[in-house]
Structures are given as structure tokens and as C-alpha cells.
Amino acid sequence: MSMKKIFVLLSLIVFANTSFALTFKGDVKEDELMNALRQGKGSVNGKKIVIKSGIEVPPAMKTKWMERQLSGSDAPTEGAASADVIFVEAI
Amino acid sequence: MFRRKVIAAISCATLMSAAQAQDLKSQVYGYIEGYVEKNEKTPTRSGGDASTPGTVARETSPHEFDTPNIVLQVKSNYKDKFSGFLNLVSPGGEEVQTRNAWAEAKLKGEHLKFRMGKLYRPFGLYNEILDAVPTFIGIEPPEFLDKDHLFVTRTTNLMFHGEHSVGSDLLRYALTTGNDEKESTQLPVGGDLRYTHYGANYDITFGTSFYFSNGKAKPFDLDDSKNSGGVQKWMLEDKYQVLGFYSEFNTDKWKVQAEYFVADHNATRNGDFIQQNFGTDSALNNRQMDRICGGNCATAGNSNADYKIETWYVRTGYTVRSEYGDWTPYAQFDYYSNPETIANKDLGGDNEAGLSDDGKFTKQTLGLVYRPVPVAALKIDTSNHNQKIDGTYQNYLEARFSYSYIWSL
Numbered sequence: 001m002s003m004k005k006i007f008v009l010l011s012l013i014v015f016a017n018t019s020f021a022l023t024f025k026g027d028v029k030e031d032e033l034m035n036a037l038r039q040g041k042g043s044v045n046g047k048k049i050v051i052k053s054g055i056e057v058p059p060a061m062k063t064k065w066m067e068r069q070l071s072g073s074d075a076p077t078e079g080a081a082s083a084d085v086i087f088v089e090a091i
Numbered sequence: 092m093f094r095r096k097v098i099a100a101i102s103c104a105t106l107m108s109a110a111q112a113q114d115l116k117s118q119v120y121g122y123i124e125g126y127v128e129k130n131e132k133t134p135t136r137s138g139g140d141a142s143t144p145g146t147v148a149r150e151t152s153p154h155e156f157d158t159p160n161i162v163l164q165v166k167s168n169y170k171d172k173f174s175g176f177l178n179l180v181s182p183g184g185e186e187v188q189t190r191n192a193w194a195e196a197k198l199k200g201e202h203l204k205f206r207m208g209k210l211y212r213p214f215g216l217y218n219e220i221l222d223a224v225p226t227f228i229g230i231e232p233p234e235f236l237d238k239d240h241l242f243v244t245r246t247t248n249l250m251f252h253g254e255h256s257v258g259s260d261l262l263r264y265a266l267t268t269g270n271d272e273k274e275s276t277q278l279p280v281g282g283d284l285r286y287t288h289y290g291a292n293y294d295i296t297f298g299t300s301f302y303f304s305n306g307k308a309k310p311f312d313l314d315d316s317k318n319s320g321g322v323q324k325w326m327l328e329d330k331y332q333v334l335g336f337y338s339e340f341n342t343d344k345w346k347v348q349a350e351y352f353v354a355d356h357n358a359t360r361n362g363d364f365i366q367q368n369f370g371t372d373s374a375l376n377n378r379q380m381d382r383i384c385g386g387n388c389a390t391a392g393n394s395n396a397d398y399k400i401e402t403w404y405v406r407t408g409y410t411v412r413s414e415y416g417d418w419t420p421y422a423q424f425d426y427y428s429n430p431e432t433i434a435n436k437d438l439g440g441d442n443e444a445g446l447s448d449d450g451k452f453t454k455q456t457l458g459l460v461y462r463p464v465p466v467a468a469l470k471i472d473t474s475n476h477n478q479k480i481d482g483t484y485q486n487y488l489e490a491r492f493s494y495s496y497i498w499s500l
Contacts, residue, residue: 035259038289046171046200059410059417060343062465063226066497070122070223071211072166072176072191077118 026086042074120499225495277306324439329358
């Protein structure tokens with residue numbers, strides 16, 4: 001197998017496609033919200049990020065949120081929709 | 092008329108307190124983490140006296156259960172402006188200690204925040220998240236965060252910090268100060284700067300942490316088992332600086348981490364302490380006897396100790412996702428070098444670097460994390476310690492099994 005093929009194969013393994021589809025309610029741009037979720041932030045543009053209970057969250061993202069929560073930082077939390085939050089219904 | 096005013100006042104107070112309660116949100120959560128550990132026969136140095144080095148023998152280490160983390164945490168936010176965090180732990184269920192208790196105010200949104208109390212300093216990849224043990228790969232912390240060989244105190248008292256988005260990337264910065272190990276009026280300063288680039292399917296972080304004792308620092312008392320820092324117990328005073336660099340790369344499946352830290356100490360040894368404590372059963376080796384005691388601990392005086400401590404590690408893990416949960420095999424290599432430390436842990440030493448001829452050891456770890464659900468983790472790993480003891484390289488193995496579970500109200 002040539003070096004080029006090995007490189008392509010390794011790249012496919014490392015950068016396997018994990019793109020997310022985001023469904024949410026709230027006044028925020030989708031890419032801004034996605035950045036905040038990946039960074040594990042608890043709020044975006046001053047509004048708390050609330051996750052619909054029971055939805056499936058990508059494991060790496062969930063681990064990052066728990067890591068932030070256990071070290072005292074804000075992270076997205078599960079809850080109900082309201083007017084003053086960004087409510088995420090699906091990731 | 093009076094009755095109407097009272098009713099109006101009570102109604103008003105009730106409404107105000109209801110509004111305040113709506114603004115004040117608190118979360119209560121925590122985790123338990125425990126392990127069982129078994130060491131191969133461990134080399135241990137004992138005996139010796141003021142001018143004779145101790146001898147090394149292999150001692151049987153019985154398997155040991157412990158529950159070091161029984162943790163209760165409370166996070167409170169008032170609107171998006173103020174917050175507080177309480178982190179209580181009962182190691183082994185014996186007594187309750189306060190690991191963190193701080194209040195924070197946002198001075199300029201996320202860009203500038205002010206935190207005060209007892210807080211973990213941002214210092215490398217792990218110092219702030221070491222209490223999030225269920226979430227990371229590995230059972231033991233990187234060697235430089237082991238209590239026996241800390242580079243600085245894990246906690247401090249005041250921090251200005253913030254973050255700034257650069258497109259989809261994130262820049263984080265922090266400056267800290269506190270009591271730390273300052274001798275008197277010194278103002279120790281710590282800092283951290285890190286940049287994370289978020290790519291389509293990955294993120295990569297580069298960062299640096301630093302610390303200046305900014306004048307004389309002194310060791311914690313010998314009987315103070317709760318506090319530990321960068322100054323050795325047998326020092327009268329120490330002026331030191333620490334600098335480190337670190338990086339982390341993540342995809343959905345891969346995690347690769349590397350850190351390097353160096354501490355530069357300019358200290359004065361305490362002759363009285365050495366005479367009192369190193370006279371019998373000092374468990375020193377030849378080099379330590381010459382270096383610390385000048386050949387005879389009974390007559391040791393104050394002396395200069397200029398030395399550097401270095402450490403680095405590389406850690407990597409790969410996650411395989413299945414319908415039964417996530418499996419993450421991982422590997423780690425640690426290097427640690429401290430020419431000044433000794434083996435006797437009761438005197439503030441370290442039974443790894445302090446045991447070796449040259450103050451150096453390496454550790455190789457292989458392990459596996461299994462997460463059946465995100466809030467539970469089972470970990471198993473084994474480490475091999477490698478040191479040069481009395482002229483020959485020696486190894487010993489440790490095996491650990493750990494469990495952890497995160498709960499919340």
C-alpha cells in the first residue's frame with residue numbers, strides 16, 4: 001500500500017464525519033450555538049442553553065459538559081423551554 | 092388603612108422574593124469514585140542514620156481499597172452575572188474537606204470575570220478538572236499533580252479570567268494570586284493562556300501556564316497533611332518559578348495530550364530541620380546524604396539549594412462506541428525528575444523520584460475505560476515504574492481498578 005493511501009486511510013479514521021444536525025428555539029445563529037455546545041458553554045449571547053430532556057447528545061460533547069460541570073464551570077443543562085433560554089431539541 | 096398597607100407590603104415582599112428565587116438557580120450534584128490497587132513488591136528505602144544511607148528492600152504491598160472521592164457540589168447562578176461554587180469531599184468517608192468555595196462576578200461578560208475564595212488555579216490541562224475524574228481517561232493524575240510532587244499549590248484565592256471567541260475558536264486567559272506559600276508580604280502570581288481551534292470534526296488546544304513565587308516562599312508545616320505545594324519541607328525559604336506548555340487534540344474518537352513543565356528553585360535548606368528530622372531513619376541515599384546534609388545530617392547547617400524539576404507526559408486514548416457503551420483503551424508515558432527530593436513521604440518526600448539514585452523515574456501506563464452510560468465509568472489500568480536504584484535499573488508494577496458514578500438532584 002502506498003504512503004498516499006495510508007495517509008488517506010488514517011485521515012478517514014481520525015477525521016471521521018461527525019457532523020451534527022441542530023434543532024433549537026431561540027434567537028441565536030446556528031453556528032454560534034454549535035460552537036457554544038462544542039465548547040461546553042452554559043450560555044450564549046447572555047441566554048442560558050437548555051437541552052430537551054431525553055435527547056441523544058454526542059458522547060464526546062456530553063463528556064465535555066460533565067467535565068465542565070464537575071469543575072465548577074457552567075455547562076448546558078437539561079430542562080424545559082421558556083422565553084428566556086435557548087432551547088435545544090435535537091443535536 | 093394600616094391593614095391595607097401591611098397586606099400590600101407582604102404581597103410586595105412575596106413577589107420580590109419569588110422574582111429573586113426565579114433569578115437564583117442552583118444545581119446540586121456530585122460523584123463517587125473508588126478503586127482497588129495492588130502493587131508488586133515495592134522497593135522501599137529505610138534505616139540509615141545521620142551519616143549512613145538507608146538500605147533498599149522489596150516490601151510486600153497488600154491490595155488496598157479506597158474511596159478518595161465522595162463528592163458533593165453545589166453550583167449557583169444569579170441571573171447571568173454572579174455565580175458561586177461549593178465543592179465538598181469526604182476522602183474515604185472520614186471527614187469533610189472543602190476543596191473549592193468561591194464566588195464569581197462577570198465584570199465584562201465572558202471577557203473578564205473575577206473569582207475569589209478557594210479555587211483551583213488554571214495550570215496545564217488537568218489542575219482545574221482533576222475533580223472531574225469520572226470524565227477523563229486514566230485513573231491517576233499526571234505525575235506533576237500527584238500530591239507528593241506538586242509544582243505549585245493546586246488552589247489559590249483570587250483570579251481574574253475570561254475568554255474571547257475568535258471566529259469559532261476560543262482564547263482563554265487567567266491571572267491568579269493568593270496566600271499560596273508566600274512567606275510574608277510577597278505577591279505570588281500565576282497565569283494561564285490557551286487557544287483552542289475548533290475544526291469541522293476536531294479541536295486542538297495549545298497553552299502555557301506559569302507561576303512566580305515573586306520573592307520568598309516557605310513550606311507548609313510537616314503536620315499539615317491537607318496542604319502541599321512546590322517548596323520542600325526541609326527548606327527555610329525558596330524563591331521559584333514554574334513554566335509549562337501543553338497541547339490537546341480531540342476528535343470524536345481520538346484524544347492525544349502532552350504537557351511539559353519545569354520549575355526553577357533558588358532555596359535555602361533549613362539546617363535545624365535537617366538535624367532534627369534526618370538524624371535517624373532518614374532513608375537517604377548516598378547522593379542525597381551528600382547533597383542535603385553535606386555528608387552528616389547531625390551537623391548540617393543552612394545551605395543553598397539551586398535546582399530544577401522537570402516533568403512531561405504523553406497520553407492518548409481511542410474510543411470505540413458500541414450498543415453496550417463506550418470503550419476507550421489508553422496509554423500514557425510519564426517522566427519526572429527532581430534532584431532534591433527524598434524517599435521519606437512523612438518528611439515531604441516522594442517514594443518514586445526520592446528512591447532513585449538520580450531523582451528520576453519514568454512510568455508507563457496501559458488502561459481501558461468502559462462507560463456503559465455517560466454518568467458511569469469503570470477503569471482498569473496497570474503502570475510500570477522504572478528507576479535506577481543503587482546502580483541498577485529496577486521496575487515494579489501497579490494494577491488498579493476504579494469505578495465512578497456521577498449523580499445530580
